[in-house]
Amino acid sequence: MARARARTGRALIWLVVIGAVFAALNWASIANGGGWSPRLALDLEGGTQVILTPQLQEGQQVTDEQLDQAVQIIRDRVDASGVSESEITTQGGQNIVVAIPGEVDDATMDRLQSSARMEFRPVLTVAAALTPEEIAANQAAQEATPPVDDPAAPEPADASDLAWITPTLQASYDTFDCAVLQDPERGEQPLDEPLVTCSEDGTARYILGPVEVEGSDISDASAGQATTSTGAPTGEFEVRLQFDSAGSDAFEEVTNRITSLESPRNQFGVVLDGAVIIAPASNAVITNGEASITGGFSQETASSLADQLKFGSLPIGFEVQSEETIAATLGESQLQAGIIAGLIGLLLVIVYSVFQYRALALVTIASLAIAGGLTYLVITWLSSAEDYRLSLAGVTGLIIAIGTIADSFIVYFERVRDELRDGRAITSAVEAGWKRAFRTILASDAINFLAAIVLYLVAVGNVRGFAFTLGITTIIDLIVVALFTHPMLQLLTRTRFFSSGHPMSGLDPNALGAVYRGRAKFRDPVAAGRGATSSREAQRRQSIAERKASASTEQER
């Protein structure tokens, strides 16, 4: 008995701890712009609508496939930053309209529009960026003696061959202005030719060989802290890349070739959207298809780039045409109506369970209140941690989910009643009923949780938000039923009111038609003085097994 009491106490303490942890998480998140109420989604709160328009060369057209692909990639990128249920549509057959709840910061904007085309090219030569005066001087010199290519020059043997640098290419390198990279009209550069470009910060100029490994060969990318060979963090952020088999082979071949070359031809230029983000020297042959890039990333830029690389590059470049606030499509009235309707519904649930379970309904109501409170805390915390947003569909889903949480209690109470019907005393009926009910609850919740996980991992958009909500409520269901409902019932059955099977307790063995088997702890059914039940006295004195047996023999006949 003492041990049981200690276990009950521990369960309740755990519940308090869980509640306190989420309250504390919420409290801590206020510093980062969190709060005590959940954030609302696009339909209820409005947000920002960004219209992206494709950057097209003269006479170029966007195909439907390109647009669909771009929408999909942009959606993946937006989803990767949280479960905010953004809305992405096309407009007029060429624009992409992205609606995001709340304000849109620069990092998100960059995430949306940068095409994220990554290429790996060997470095042929490198020099400091030119000043405008130097460019002017070189231009004048070139006009005096125009560069002439030698038609008999040998074909370059591989991508690192200096034969790629023809006099014409050298001339354009000598007059290359790094500011050109900022020009959105620059467009795509051919992959199989050498490239004259600058570093992203505009301080170095490069001539790079043709593309050896493409961004599409990247199978996965992630961001994290760079570490030294001993595993200590360097404080710098890196983007880790995993290549597919074609990419791994190409990567191995390149590193094999350039590692032994003299500087700067032993360097490898990592080119993102036309600019070199980093050009590390290769000091070993990489055979496992893994690479990491460091290059002055912050945590945000590293994870943003990793997401962009993971989901692939946009088939066409986009630029922002307009960025405007968009108001909620559903008014405050819809949300209020939803909440009022939900409250009325829950009130009806309470009334019904009082009818059904009498005093036990108090346990149901308290459990539901705790489930509701926990859900609120978790959702509010996830609002700031995961950018989880509540849409009207989400609110409705939550109200209904809390209603179905009540089912665990029903399963439990009915099992306890079954045990009472079998003639157990109340305390042991609660324990035995719990053992069986918990197994059922665990199995059915496991199925719901499986649904939540699969849909969360596979689906996109609204469905993902739904899966998230389902997962949360399923876990809360388990927590509440195991750490509150059951311990509460254990405590209550120690009171006289319940242990004596008071008619209003909802656990009255007489009303449940329990069998008096002499050693049971409750009063004789006759003494209960219920006229209706006493007439069946004789029949009740049969054991339940006897009755089942006689019932089945009757059926067989």
Next chain:
Amino acid sequence: MASLTQFGNRLYTGESSFPFIPRRRTWFLVALGIVAICILGPILRGGFEFGIEFRGGSEFRVTGVEQVDEQVAADAVTSVLGAQQVPNVAQIGQDGLRVQTEQLSDSDTVEIRDALASALGVESNEITSSFVGPSWGQDITRQALTGLIVFIVLVAIVMALYFRTWKMSVAALSSLAFDLIVTAGIYGIVGFEVTPAAVIGFLTILGYSLYDTVVVFDKVREQTAPGTSGTYADNINLAVNQTLVRSINTSVIAILPTASILFIGSFLLGAGTLRDISLALLIGTLVGTWSTLFVAAPVYAQLRMGEDIAEARAKRPSERGAVV
């Protein structure tokens, strides 16, 4: 309500019982009839009505509105298209409105443009119209379907392992299929627009339906465990009857909030997210409870025809001790 408790007592002992299993041929016929109606009904009606979130549509942008009022714009559109076509209206920036409708003919576009202009007090040329693509595109549908299929395969395996028989998996999935067909069918027959909210409601049902079936099957598993006496048909029927009070209570409790949201959603607010999701849920909950009792359990009994529990025990003696 004490009578439900008394009823529960009689069901528990088997003193009174509802013939879920003995009359299963009748229930199968009923189920097949319902399924046939739910497949033929929408086809005869001409398929589902998908919302503009799925099909794309027309969009009007009004700028320079002095008094931005979404309701005025919505009324202007319904005056042209009729009350069934509720547009999506949203305020853009300080003085702009975005109105989305289903895809319109050229003449309707002109009419709506004029109606909006006069209702909002702006010049017709301040209103631009364009075509918008679906916000719930093919990719979302494809991913959701992939998720669904993966889930169903996994759930079949998990249930087969948990209940230690593939027959329960098959029975549970057949009742799930019944739920989904019937819910979708009723949606199609009533002709409500299929919106993303309805799809979310649909997915919720999927969870609820399986949940309900697992709860009942867990009792069936107990009553048909090796070591129990009687036949599969009798014991399954007893198990289902023993959980009948639970099934009734659970569905009442799940239905109360749903019905209240549906009532308030559709009578006070008209068409919208609340109505869409709660309708799908209400139908789904009712159908889900029905199918556990009248489809899943009878199908399982049918699959067990000709087997008896004693034989199962003889085949798998090792399991005897494990069953509670």
